[in-house]
Amino acid sequence: MSTPRLRVLLVGAGGVIGRWVHQALANDCTVITAGLDDAQHQVNLTDVASIQTLLQAVHSKGGPLDAVISTAGRASFARLADIDAADGEQSTYNLGLQDKLMGQVNLALAARAVLKPGGVIVLTTGTTSREPIIGGSSLSMVNGALECWVRAAATELGSGLRLNAVSPSLVEGTSAAACAAFPGFAPVSGAQVGLAYVRCLRSGLTGQIVIV
């Protein structure tokens, strides 16, 4: 059985995970890359107009997509002792809520308009939804919310569209500074992480959180 070639938009392609995913898809997908700077297309997930501009540009050049993948999304590290309810809009939580959570949710919502029937959306969460780290309450909150949203939203997508998330542990190739926030975690293979996104695209899964 031959594998159909898929046209995939990869947001966050220049990052640690994005590069592993690009490598995993390179043989049998046409990958269109997007990111803040380091990609074919620039997009800021915190800005809905920027997401729409990206999707329209990609659609107008080559028609509907088979898949939209996000390996993007920022959140801040901060110890709970340094977070105060009075921080309001300056809260350390805001970056994760606006960027990693709502950025990916808005990308998924907007992607419905440019996907073929049966198309796939894959988002990225992370291990802190299950395994807390010190200073990681923002990441835990955002990853947990995103995973719940994926399970719920997948049931309502229609048009045969599918929605999944990959939830990696610490990934091979992550900077030493970021690894230091995860004491006792052994990095997981980047190739395995890439394959988790392939499973989300190719194996018919929907509403699933694929843990690596």
Ligand SMILES: NC(=O)c1ccc[n+]([C@@H]2O[C@H](COP(=O)([O-])OP(=O)(O)OC[C@H]3O[C@@H](n4cnc5c(N)ncnc54)[C@H](OP(=O)(O)O)[C@@H]3O)[C@@H](O)[C@H]2O)c1
């Ligand atoms: N690395 C890990 O061990 C690990 C483990 C589990 C989960 N995660 C999660 O996976 C995601 C990616 O991690 P990573 O380590 O690959 O990060 P990374 O190396 O910092 O790469 C992030 C990528 O996302 C893009 N990006 C960031 N903010 C964006 C925005 N607002 N709009 C559009 N693009 C944006 C960046 O674009 P530019 O390249 O142009 O800057 C970059 O390509 C993060 O949400 C992280 O929490 C990471």
